[in-house]
Every structure is written in structure tokens, then in C-alpha cells.
Amino acid sequence: MLPLPSFALEQPDRLDDVLGMAGQLGVKLVAGGTDLLPSMKHRLFRPSTLVSLSRVRDLAGIRQTEDGGLRIGATTTLREVRRNAAVRTRYPALAQACATVATSTIQAMGTLGGNVMLDTRCIYYNQPAGWRRSIGGCLKSEGKICHVAPKGKGCYATQSSDTVPCLILYGAELELASAHGTRTVAMADLWGDDGRDWLAVDEDEVLTAIVLPPPGAHVVHRKVRARGAIDYGLLLVAVQRHGPGGRAVIGALGPAPVQVESETLEDLPQVAWKASMPLSTHAWSSTWRKHMVRVEVKRAITELDRPHLAGA
Amino acid sequence: MNDDNTKGRRRDRELDPRIAARLAARAARAAREQEQGLERTARDVTDPSTYMGPEDTLSGAPAEGRVIGESGTGKVDGLAKITGRAIFADDIRLPRMAFVKLLRSPHPHARIASLDVSEALAMRGVLDVAVGPDLPVRHGAIPVAQDETALAIEKVRYVGEPVAAVCAVSEEIAWEACRRIKVVYELLDPVLSIDDALSDDKPIIHDWKRKKSNVLRRVHQTYGDVDKAFEDSDLVFEDVYEYPASTHVPLEAHCAVATPLDGGRLQVWSSTQNPHYMHRTLARVLGMDTADIRLIKPDVGAGYGGKCDTFCSDILAAYFARKLGRPVKMAMEREEVFYAHRGRHRTRMWLKMGMKKDGTITAIDFKAWADGGAYSSYGVVTSYYLGVFMPLPYKLEHYRFTSWRLYTNKPPAGPKRGHGAIQPRFALEVHLDRMARQLGLEPADVRLHNMFGPDSITVNGLRITSMGLAECMEQVRAHSGYDRKRGRLGKGRGVGIAASAYMCGALHPVYQTNTPHSGVQVKIDRSGRVTIFTGTADCGQGSNHMVAAIVAERLGIRPEQCTVVEADSDLCPVDLGSYSSRVTFMAGNAALHAADKLRKLLVAAAADKLGVAPDAITCHDGRYEAGERGLSWTDVVELAESTYGTLGATGSYRPPKIGSRFRRQSVGPSPAYSFTAQVAEVTVDEETGIVTVDRVWAAHDLGRTLHREIAEGQIEGCVYMGVGEAMLEEQVYKDGVMRTPSMLEYRVPTIYDTPEIHAILVESHDPEGPYGAKECGEGPQLSTVPAIANAIYDACGIWLTHPPFTPERVLKALRKRDRERARAAAAQAQE
Ligand SMILES: Cc1cc2nc3c(=O)[nH]c(=O)nc-3n(C[C@H](O)[C@H](O)[C@H](O)COP(=O)(O)OP(=O)(O)OC[C@H]3O[C@@H](n4cnc5c(N)ncnc54)[C@H](O)[C@@H]3O)c2cc1C
Numbered sequence A: 001m002l003p004l005p006s007f008a009l010e011q012p013d014r015l016d017d018v019l020g021m022a023g024q025l026g027v028k029l030v031a032g033g034t035d036l037l038p039s040m041k042h043r044l045f046r047p048s049t050l051v052s053l054s055r056v057r058d059l060a061g062i063r064q065t066e067d068g069g070l071r072i073g074a075t076t077t078l079r080e081v082r083r084n085a086a087v088r089t090r091y092p093a094l095a096q097a098c099a100t101v102a103t104s105t106i107q108a109m110g111t112l113g114g115n116v117m118l119d120t121r122c123i124y125y126n127q128p129a130g131w132r133r134s135i136g137g138c139l140k141s142e143g144k145i146c147h148v149a150p151k152g153k154g155c156y157a158t159q160s161s162d163t164v165p166c167l168i169l170y171g172a173e174l175e176l177a178s179a180h181g182t183r184t185v186a187m188a189d190l191w192g193d194d195g196r197d198w199l200a201v202d203e204d205e206v207l208t209a210i211v212l213p214p215p216g217a218h219v220v221h222r223k224v225r226a227r228g229a230i231d232y233g234l235l236l237v238a239v240q241r242h243g244p245g246g247r248a249v250i251g252a253l254g255p256a257p258v259q260v261e262s263e264t265l266e267d268l269p270q271v272a273w274k275a276s277m278p279l280s281t282h283a284w285s286s287t288w289r290k291h292m293v294r295v296e297v298k299r300a301i302t303e304l305d306r307p308h309l310a311g312a
Numbered sequence B: 001m002n003d004d005n006t007k008g009r010r011r012d013r014e015l016d017p018r019i020a021a022r023l024a025a026r027a028a029r030a031a032r033e034q035e036q037g038l039e040r041t042a043r044d045v046t047d048p049s050t051y052m053g054p055e056d057t058l059s060g061a062p063a064e065g066r067v068i069g070e071s072g073t074g075k076v077d078g079l080a081k082i083t084g085r086a087i088f089a090d091d092i093r094l095p096r097m098a099f100v101k102l103l104r105s106p107h108p109h110a111r112i113a114s115l116d117v118s119e120a121l122a123m124r125g126v127l128d129v130a131v132g133p134d135l136p137v138r139h140g141a142i143p144v145a146q147d148e149t150a151l152a153i154e155k156v157r158y159v160g161e162p163v164a165a166v167c168a169v170s171e172e173i174a175w176e177a178c179r180r181i182k183v184v185y186e187l188l189d190p191v192l193s194i195d196d197a198l199s200d201d202k203p204i205i206h207d208w209k210r211k212k213s214n215v216l217r218r219v220h221q222t223y224g225d226v227d228k229a230f231e232d233s234d235l236v237f238e239d240v241y242e243y244p245a246s247t248h249v250p251l252e253a254h255c256a257v258a259t260p261l262d263g264g265r266l267q268v269w270s271s272t273q274n275p276h277y278m279h280r281t282l283a284r285v286l287g288m289d290t291a292d293i294r295l296i297k298p299d300v301g302a303g304y305g306g307k308c309d310t311f312c313s314d315i316l317a318a319y320f321a322r323k324l325g326r327p328v329k330m331a332m333e334r335e336e337v338f339y340a341h342r343g344r345h346r347t348r349m350w351l352k353m354g355m356k357k358d359g360t361i362t363a364i365d366f367k368a369w370a371d372g373g374a375y376s377s378y379g380v381v382t383s384y385y386l387g388v389f390m391p392l393p394y395k396l397e398h399y400r401f402t403s404w405r406l407y408t409n410k411p412p413a414g415p416k417r418g419h420g421a422i423q424p425r426f427a428l429e430v431h432l433d434r435m436a437r438q439l440g441l442e443p444a445d446v447r448l449h450n451m452f453g454p455d456s457i458t459v460n461g462l463r464i465t466s467m468g469l470a471e472c473m474e475q476v477r478a479h480s481g482y483d484r485k486r487g488r489l490g491k492g493r494g495v496g497i498a499a500s501a502y503m504c505g506a507l508h509p510v511y512q513t514n515t516p517h518s519g520v521q522v523k524i525d526r527s528g529r530v531t532i533f534t535g536t537a538d539c540g541q542g543s544n545h546m547v548a549a550i551v552a553e554r555l556g557i558r559p560e561q562c563t564v565v566e567a568d569s570d571l572c573p574v575d576l577g578s579y580s581s582r583v584t585f586m587a588g589n590a591a592l593h594a595a596d597k598l599r600k601l602l603v604a605a606a607a608d609k610l611g612v613a614p615d616a617i618t619c620h621d622g623r624y625e626a627g628e629r630g631l632s633w634t635d636v637v638e639l640a641e642s643t644y645g646t647l648g649a650t651g652s653y654r655p656p657k658i659g660s661r662f663r664r665q666s667v668g669p670s671p672a673y674s675f676t677a678q679v680a681e682v683t684v685d686e687e688t689g690i691v692t693v694d695r696v697w698a699a700h701d702l703g704r705t706l707h708r709e710i711a712e713g714q715i716e717g718c719v720y721m722g723v724g725e726a727m728l729e730e731q732v733y734k735d736g737v738m739r740t741p742s743m744l745e746y747r748v749p750t751i752y753d754t755p756e757i758h759a760i761l762v763e764s765h766d767p768e769g770p771y772g773a774k775e776c777g778e779g780p781q782l783s784t785v786p787a788i789a790n791a792i793y794d795a796c797g798i799w800l801t802h803p804p805f806t807p808e809r810v811l812k813a814l815r816k817r818d819r820e821r822a823r824a825a826a827a828q829a830q831e
């Protein structure tokens, strides 16, 4: 068995106690642990202390906001989100996106907050420590070069959270708290273009909730994966009408989700295709993934008008 | 047992007319065999070590005991598995147990310049550190090719090769200590491909060997006059096929636990398929007497061929336990299972075939180059399997093949389900379809046209007894609607067919011996409980149930009345192991032999009591009856024990000595062969290149069904693995580093990727199989991949010669198809 390195576990039940520890040296926050613990086994992180969010009551649960939107606590599990009636009827793409994450067992453990905060992924990075030694590590782990773009100085590990593309189109905001106060920021604006530093959330900030405004135009979520379950997306697509044109957010291409708009709906596949530059961050070919951007956006558009059932 | 329970069970006691015909054919066959120079040593009835021959195997006998062939009975060990009661090696926890972790090579090919373990040894909790020279004896699955050591000595030959081992009080400490071992490597030019291995400019991977070459084995065999036959053909067609490397992915990772016993003995539990060979290997490597090792195979979470070898985990657990005098466990990490490998050889194949206008195959010329990785494993055998099964099941008078099993700087390839036969079968069955289509013939009919019947001899001297492929073809066509569907399913949908054959156990063990291949001991307690001691290694495939069912059938009781004690070298007779699809055929016969001896005593005692002749007694459902009168099982047991003393018997099986005109044919002959026909139905999305396998029908000639659900489960498992190899699985290396040594990125199908599978059982009643049974655990995988490839052609007109059929490969082939079509259209327009 691959041993988990040892660490101290803190399980405070008040948010303030979490905020007191967040951002300190050697501290990592853990919600469901379905992303963090496998990475710790791979020795990508060696925190001395894990601060669990699971006992902080106010962090879980879904409720209506005054303006008719929804506030989803960060530690609400993907299963709860997927099964929630308000989510299913009013934000069906979110319910579907939760349902395409990994498997039902992981959805029962994994949280929406953890999903949004999900580390970027790359085939040269998400590997056991001994494997990485055989390639000398990479910029995002312990090495000095990027194996995807050896001449560059950046990291292209991909945004891989299933829910992010549709959350952006729903206009979701993140509610972030730290010892210095709280702030609420639009998800669309948080992304950076380096896989080591892809989200403008500070180390000492805790994501407390994902806030959705009242639903606007219908959103379609599609995910391309190698198999019918468990796999991370080779491509994540969310599409929405926008006036006479459309908007698309494409994930799993690079550190930031690709956000595009088009004048007409018919142009959207081509616009999205042009803006997409997948690299060899996945086991499956980047040429094919690029080809699939156009196909998937086109297929998503045909689904825009189809009455459909939310949440698998 | 009351009568209700027996309702619906098979009561047919008539001799099947097909079997009667078979019995008649047998006499004719014996005469013909002699004519052809094939000698079969007559069974020596006075020799207690052999048990074979048609009379004894009850091939066509009705299921009098009502156990054989029935469905609905649980596996004898099924409940333990699904309730978590089963004990796997990693479940074993012993007081003071220590743990082993490895430092593995980060380089594909390098000399170990220096190795410093002092810092690791000094760590708190570390008990010992081992390096290559501590275990210098070379071992390997095949005695003629022993080239492996538990830990690398002098050189590392693949990324992931074990270099040093730490034994510590916890896995975590052992893991950390491994990171403190300092190794200085001198890098060597790696040999990373088939071309590299054949090149003269690359270094020799095993430079200590006398033979300075990266070719482990080249096999060349010629039968008839191939070149002449090509000249006489109406169509000669050749192409190159590439079959990818893939691996088994058993649910349970390899694990071994060892603990010292009194008197300097050692007890080892290992998750192995071949405990007997491992028993011998461990003794040799550790310099111990085999009798001083008690080897136990606990419950095993599948192997598929991946647990046939002796691994570093087995050797190191035993080594440290002996040295430190305390229990030691080594459980592999999932990544390490990928490095332990022994999976499918990546194989490049060149196939040339001749045909007459009517579809008659005139000749086959075949070459195969197998990328075998850094060590030989079963590679010598692989080199033969690549060629010897090709002439099955088609009549062929001219055949030639050359195969190379090569060394490369990658984890060692070995036996994976359908060992060595999967790759050539893919090439052959796709090639057949292509040629049939070129001649405007129906591919299924071409197969039937070329197929030989029962009681035949192949061009390379393989003796075929039972053969039910014609019926398999018929059934699979009928069930799938193949004839109705082919070419008529509409755009993007198609069906494809393929046939195949596989062996039921290798005729020769890996080491030379005259001892039986399988032994079984049956003991009857005074209470009536029957205990079966068998050396077989159940790794989930159901061999425990198989022996229980055969013994129960013969004794007229229920399988649940039997306790199976398996694979414990102190308790059980030897069985060679779960490889080459030998277990049902060989251990089944041994079980039948032992049970038969006891049945004679029990029947005699019952006949005596009832005052009838032994022939008048029937045994089933725990009753020994003669007409109206009968005795219960426990009464019969008491009577027999009173008359004959303690009730116990041993049985053994050794395959018949089938002579051959071809002396060199030592690998390939088997006492029987199984046959399969499959139809796959697929959908191709031409826009994305994504192929969906919708349905697969697999009709398999397993001789005789011993347990319906287990047999169907094996067929489904085979199709499942075939679908994985056809659609998803391929081990890709970059600079010698395996890209995806994890279950997340090395993708085996999930249930969503698995087609609807229809398993169809065809019974040909093998004259020498126990109750007529043959294998069904490997053969059915052979025809899955070509059936899918042929279906893809039917759906969209592309021939794919390199599995897996990924969307990218499909799109590429579709574009090529479009270019060719455009060119053809342009050419036509010009005319
Ligand atoms: C086999 C497998 C397959 C997977 N497949 C998918 C997939 O297809 N799609 C997908 O999107 N994900 C996938 N995942 C990843 C993961 O399961 C999900 O993304 C899940 O939602 C993560 O949530 P969590 O609560 O378990 O996160 P954790 O592992 O607990 O945390 C993830 C990261 O976010 C940080 N974090 C968590 N909560 C907060 C918070 N409230 N504030 C600040 N930081 C926080 C943690 O410190 C950590 O760095 C897969 C995981 C596995 C093991």
C-alpha cells in the first residue's frame, strides 16, 4: 500500500478557529479530502497539520438568498448539491456537473468548495513520487522544467473541476473569509494563466460559500471523458445563449477555463475552437481534444433548446 | 433432501446421440492417429499415477448426481468473498510484523556505480536493508531462461526495477528510509523498442549471458511449401499489424507475508496463481530445502496471468522473515503492480495469406516480433504461442512462422489471459475478413468453409479431439442476427464476426518430470462431511467450486457438503497452478479420479446392505438408491467406513503422452482445445471518432458446463477484457518511463464502457475432459478484439490494424478513407 505521510489533524467546530490557522506554515485545509489525500500520498503536499472543515456547521447547506438566488455552503457535498431540488430545477447544469464528477462514492465525500478549489492537473504532476523522480519532477512539483512545454517558464496544468465552467456561466460568486475579513468575488474573474498559481484566492482565505444569482439563460454542461465514469474531463464545456449570440466556457484546456462569446450562436463552435489551445497535459491527444471543442460546443448548442431532465 | 429441491434439475439420462457418434469416431481416430505416426501411449490401468482416457472421464455421462451443469447454486466460496470474510494476503496481521518497501530505479538502463544505504539503516525503526548481492541466485519462470533477481545487481534494466529494500516497523518508515538510500548511476543507452532490440548498435541488456543479443528466443517453423502454395493462390494479401502492450490490473495488488516456523522452517502466504512453481523458486533463491517452506495461497483477488511469476515481494518477505526471525509483509503499491507487469507483449506482426477464389486458405506466412521487456518471465513460451496456435481452427497445409521474443528496457511482459495467442489471432481474423471481402465472400462462411472438424490433426501436429466451433458459429450467428445485420444496420453501425481456439493446459510442465500435473486428495469424515485437498490456486475463477462440484457429482452429494482446502504445500497435493487454462481439465480429472475411488467403496457398501448388484445403485442428492429402497449419505459413509476403514483417496492426472511427428513441438500441444465464435455490434460516431461497442455475443465450446453461472462469468470476463484491449488499454512509454502506472490513467473499462454481453455455452463433450469439460477462462477473449475490428469496418469502411481503437486512430482512418474515396471517384470521373 502507498502510505499516507503522517500529519496532525485539527477539527475545529468554529469558523474563527479555522481562520486563525488558515495560511499558517505547514497548514492545509481539508474538506472531503478526495483531492488532497491522494496528492499527499503522491507526496505533492506534505502538510504538518490538516485543518478539517467538516465540523464547522455554518459551512454546509443550501439556502435561498434574498434576491432569489442560492447560497451553497462550501462543505456541502456534491451529492447533496446534485440531489437538491432547487439546484435541479433552477440550475440543472450544476446538478449534472456534480453528477459527472468521478463516481457516486466520491460525490458523497467530495464537497463543492473542494471542487472549486481543486488543484490543476497534469499527467507529469499527478503521479507518485518515485515516478516523478524518473523524470526529475517538473516546475509544479520538484523539478526545473515543464515537460509539456520544455522551452517555456510557465506551467500549463489544467483546470479540471467539472462544476467550474457552468458555475461561471451561472454568474457564481465566491464568498471568501480570512482573519482580516470577508469578500465576495465573481468566479469568472479569478483565474490566472499559470498552473501553479491559477486562482486568485489567498493562502489564508477560506471559501465559505458559492453564491448563485437568480438563474438567467439556460446553461448546458457537457463533459468529454475516456470512460463512462471516474475519469477527469478531457474537456469540459458549458454553453449559454447571450443575446443573439452565445457564451461558452471550456475547461480542462489549461490553468484557466477558456471564456468566449460570439455574435451569433452559429459562430460559437468556431470561436471556441480558435480560442482553445490544449497541450499534452493529458494521456489523450491534444489534437483530438482540440477537434472535440468544436464538436462539443456544437452539440451543446443543440441541447440548449431541448427540454431536459436535470441531475442524473 | 426433499424432492422439491430437485425439481427442474436435469434428469436426462439418455446418452446424447452426438456423444454416441463421438464414441464411434474415437475408435476411427485411434486407427488414424497410428497411421499418421501419432502414438498415444495406452493408458496403463495398473499405473496409479495416471488417470486418463475416455472411459474414465465420464465425458458423455448424464449428470446423475445432478450437480454438474445445474445453475443457481452458489460458489462454495462465494459468500466469504462478498461478505468480506475472505482472507487475502494483505489482511494477514501478525504480532511484531515488519514491512518492506522498495527503492526503484528511475532509469531505464544504467549501471549501479555505488549504493549507500547507511543513512537508511541508521533510521529509527529500520530493521534491515537488502541490496541485490544479498540475493544473488537468478530465477525466472522458465528454468531455461533464469535471468531475474529480486533486486537489481550491477545494472538496472527498466524504470521501476527494485534496487534496494528496506524492512522497518512500519510501511511509512520503510518508505521514508528508501528515500535516504543514495545510488549513483552511470547511464547506458536504453533499448526502448522492437527496432532498438533488433539493432546491432544498441547495448546488450543481459551482457552477462553467453549469447550477446537482445533476442531472448527466435522460433522458426515451416510446414509444407508455403511459397509454392502462394503461387497457386487466386489472391495473396499481406499487411502489418501492431498489437499494444497491456496489463492485467487485478483488483488485489501483489502481497506476500512470511513468518518463521519451528525447526528453521518458514511459512509464506502469497497472492499467487502458481504456488507450486513459486515454492520451488523460493527454496532455490533462499538456499533452502523446499520441504522447509510451507507455502500457502490465501484468497487471491484475481491474477489473469499477472501472478504466475515469483515476485520480489515474495522473495523479500521470506528473506527478511528468515533473517530477522519475525513476520514480514510486503504489499505492492498499485504503481508497483504496473512495474511487476508480466502483461501482454507489444507485438508487431507481418501476415501474408493465400486464398482460392472460393475462400479456401492455401497458405500462411507469419512473422511476429514481441517486445518483452527486461526479463524473460514466460517469454520463451510466448515465442512459441505466437505461432503454434495460428493453424487452429482452419485446415491449412502450408504454414510458416518466425517469431522473436525481444529484450527491451521496460518492465517484463509475460502471460496475460490468452497468452501469446491474442495478438496473432487479432491479425489472422481481421486478415481473413479483409480477404473474404476482397473476394466478395461472406466472412463467416469463409471461416466455416476452412474449418476442420473434430478428431483432426493440424498441419503442425496438434491433436484435436472434441471441436464444437461449427455449432458456436451457428449459434452466434442466430443469436446476434449477424446475417440479417451485416451491411444493413445503416450509417455508422455494423457487426463483425471472428473465431478462435485455445488450449486446455500445456502438455509439458515448465520443468521436466514424470510426476502428475494435478493431485487431489479426498477424505470423508464420519459425519459425512467431505474435505477436498487440492493444490489448485483459485484466484476468483472458481476452481474451488469446480473440484467440489466434480467430487459432489461423483459421490452423489451437494457441493456445499464439501470443504475445499487449497494451495497449502503442507496439506495439499501438488497442482502445477492456474496458468495455460489447465485447471478444470487437469485438476478436474484428478478430483474425479479420487472421488471415483471412494464412490466404488461407498457403492459397494450400499449394494451389500441393500442386497443388490453395485450397478443397480444410483447416487444423487445424498441418497444411494436401488429402485424403491435407499440409504442416506451418512448411513452409507458409516457402512463403508465400517467395512473398509477410514475413507480417503487420492487422485492424480497426467496428460496423455501424445507423440508428434514434429519433435520440436514441445510447446503448444494440449490434451484438448476450446473454441469460440463471437459477433460484435458497434456504433461509430464519425464526427468524434468515438466507437461504442453495443453488444457482443460469444459462443464458447467448453466441452461440458460444470456450473453455468461461473462459466458464463468467465466468458463475460473475457469479453470485458477484450473490449478493454480493443477500446482503451495501451501501455505507452516516453523515454522508457511508463506514462500511466495508475488505475485512473491506465484505463480499463467501467461498467458503462462494457457492452451487453451474451454468453452462449456450447457443449462438445470432450472425451478426455472431466465429465467432458474443457476450459472457458481464456479462450473466449481471443475473438473479441478482431470481432470488434471487423464490426468497425462493417460500420464505416475502415480497417484498423492497431488497437486500441481510440477516437484519434478512428478519425485518422476515416480521413484516409475519404481521401481514397475521393481519389477513386475522381479516377472514375476521368474515365
Ligand atoms: C478517482 C478520482 C476521480 C476524480 N474525478 C473528478 C472529476 O471527474 N471531476 C472533478 O471535478 N473532480 C474529480 N475528482 C476530485 C475531487 O474528488 C473533487 O473535485 C471533489 O469535489 C473535491 O472536494 P473535496 O471536498 O474532497 O476536496 P479536498 O480534497 O478536501 O480539497 C481540495 C483542495 O481544496 C482546498 N479546499 C477545500 N475546501 C476548501 C475551502 N472551503 N476553502 C479553501 N480551500 C479549500 C483544500 O485545501 C485542497 O487543496 C476526483 C478525485 C478522485 C480521487
Ligand code: SF4
Residues within 6 Å of the ligand: A121, A122, A123, A124, A125, A138, A139, A140, A141, A145, A146, A147, A148, A149, A154, A155, A156, A157, A195, A281
Ligand atoms: S504543465 Fe509542465 S510544469 Fe505544469 S504540471 Fe505539467 S509538466 Fe509540470
